[in-house]
Amino acid sequence: MSEKRKVSFLGLGVMGGAIARHIGKAGHELTVYNRSPGRLDKWLAANTGVAARVASSPAEAAEGADMVITCVGNDDDVADVVLGPQGVFRALRRGGVFADHTTVSARIARQIAVEARDLQVHCIDAPMTGSQIGAEKGTLTLMCGGRPDAIDMARPVMEAYSARIVHVGKAGAGQTAKMANQICIAGIVSSLAEAVRFAQASHLDMGKVYEAISGGAAQSWQMDNRWATMSRDEFDFGLAIDWMRKDLGLVMEEGRGLGVSLPVTALVDQFFADVQALGGGREDTSAIIRRLPRKGRK
Structure with missing residues (x-):
């Protein structure tokens, strides 16, 4: 790292907590803030080796910062903390950098970009993909919307926790790229669930089936990381169905504005709703398989 930055990170959830740790370990001067004191205390206890100042408000966190990063819950949360x-x-100074890793609507991303321009703040909407695993390993992919100079200024910090930083386009483009990503995930994990149940009903060796089909055109991140756990009905990790449904709501809202038909996405969203009704809203998206009962030949 060529230059140490004063970086404030807001939102210490599953993804944000891991990202903040990488930033601190990279040698940046780190300030953290979380609206829930319990989660903040938990993060501090788990990261005693990371030097971090604690702020009592988003504004306090932004005071004197070179860059502020948020990773919170939804549009309303982002609007509140920003x-x-x-x-x-x-409080963020002129010439400072603001980056949001929350998956939100393109509308709020554009609104924040306008506010940032008026304040002479560099602004990036940078939702991420790579899951909890990528956050822990520091190998996330960031889809960035904003001006090229803003991306360049943020890159030395974002490289601490990402393997790929892609400048997709102007403000809001990062969020719409993330929507395309969620469309893909929803369709893939739904069909993967059907494949798992089909193989189980056929009394096939699940490990052998994975070995056979994961090296060809059916291969995907979901298959590599969820085939075995879906086969064992294990879902206590990853992207919660509640959050995926929030994301798909954003997708369908944006699609209506664009005049784009998304019939498969709408159908899979209802499949996720079925699992929510079964009490699985906080389980990983791969829990979509729960709506498909196990069957087999006698």
């Missing part, structure tokens, strides 16, 4: 009375934009 644009609210105690928000980041109340």
